[in-house]
Amino acid sequence: MSNDKCAMRLVGIEKHYGYVQALENVDFRVRHGEVVSLLGDNGAGKSTLLKVMSGAHRPTSGLIEVDGKRVSFHSPHDAAKVGIQMVYQDLALVEALDIATNLQLGEESLARFPWNLLGMLDRRKMQRDSLTQLERLGVRTAPPTRPVEMLSGGQRQVVAIARAAVRVLETHGRGVILMDEPTAALGYEQTQMVQQLIRRMADEGIAIVLVTHNLPLCFEVSDRVVVMNRGRKLADVRKDDTDRDSVVGWITGAKEERIDA
Ligand SMILES: Nc1ncnc2c1ncn2[C@@H]1O[C@H](COP(=O)(O)OP(=O)(O)OP(=O)(O)O)[C@@H](O)[C@H]1O
Numbered sequence: 628m629s630n631d632k633c634a635m636r637l638v639g640i641e642k643h644y645g646y647v648q649a650l651e652n653v654d655f656r657v658r659h660g661e662v663v664s665l666l667g668d669n670g671a672g673k674s675t676l677l678k679v680m681s682g683a684h685r686p687t688s689g690l691i692e693v694d695g696k697r698v699s700f701h702s703p704h705d706a707a708k709v710g711i712q713m714v715y716q717d718l719a720l721v722e723a724l725d726i727a728t729n730l731q732l733g734e735e736s737l738a739r740f741p742w743n744l745l746g747m748l749d750r751r752k753m754q755r756d757s758l759t760q761l762e763r764l765g766v767r768t769a770p771p772t773r774p775v776e777m778l779s780g781g782q783r784q785v786v787a788i789a790r791a792a793v794r795v796l797e798t799h800g801r802g803v804i805l806m807d808e809p810t811a812a813l814g815y816e817q818t819q820m821v822q823q824l825i826r827r828m829a830d831e832g833i834a835i836v837l838v839t840h841n842l843p844l845c846f847e848v849s850d851r852v853v854v855m856n857r858g859r860k861l862a863d864v865r866k867d868d869t870d871r872d873s874v875v876g877w878i879t880g881a882k883e884e885r886i887d888a
């Protein structure tokens with residue numbers, strides 16, 4: 628794959644936490660519109676890799692490129708500026724506010740003069756915008772006027788993901804969404820909803836990196852599967868070129884390395 632098609636590319640990433648080497652010479656890439664699942668046993672380095680990609684942690688060494696350009700993140704804000712959004716679980720939503728306001732948090736539309744001087748928001752416009760965005764993503768959770776505190780865990784997760792998508796789509800048209808076990812606490816139906824949302828976002832051109840322990844979900848949504856094992860990348864294959872037994876073999880370390888070009 629030519630590198631200029633990558634939404635994001637990491638080369639030779641190392642991450643040490645004191646004596647612990649969490650990542651060892653990891654190369655990773657994700658294309659626009661591609662869903663890559665990142666698998667591996669507990670402690671394999673998946674969350675660490677996402678944190679490096681999201682700007683939450685700085686790598687000890689290695690190179691990161693976004694859209695072919697070298698970047699160096701000092702914070703998640705730096706990453707957000709170039710279209711990279713990490714989905715934090717419902718923690719990042721404001722419970723007392725409605726869905727529409729949560730979707731636009733940080734970029735609220737101010738009411739017209741003179742109410743804007745008082746910091747008043749144009750709630751109608753925000754609701755309209757949110758509806759358009761939710762429709763574009765095919766999300767039907769609850770009315771956008773409903774406060775987040777009245778939503779179930781799954782609905783909140785969907786709102787959190789939709790918000791990341793809205794930010795990415797609005798600021799750059801394309802971008803990268805990073806998700807760390809988004810369905811860990813979800814039931815069947817809500818997992819299906821998240822699964823559809825992931826595919827929908829990919830169809831909009833967003834690059835998606837999904838950390839999950841859920842193999843059925845991985846095989847359902849991914850284009851490519853990357854398996855980490857003790858801080859190293861042990862496998863990097865197209866989903867269609869592998870199967871569950873092989874993936875389990877890489878997760879446990881029983882199967883030998885396979886990095887497809
Ligand atoms: N902040 C930290 N300080 C010290 N060590 C850390 C820190 N974060 C992670 N580690 C260590 O780095 C290694 C990789 O951890 P990481 O959280 O990336 O694993 P993971 O693949 O996400 O695992 P899980 O599936 O359990 O979430 C582990 O050995 C872990 O103990």
Ligand SMILES: [Mg+2]
Nearest residue numbers: 673674675807
């Ligand atoms: Mg983790």
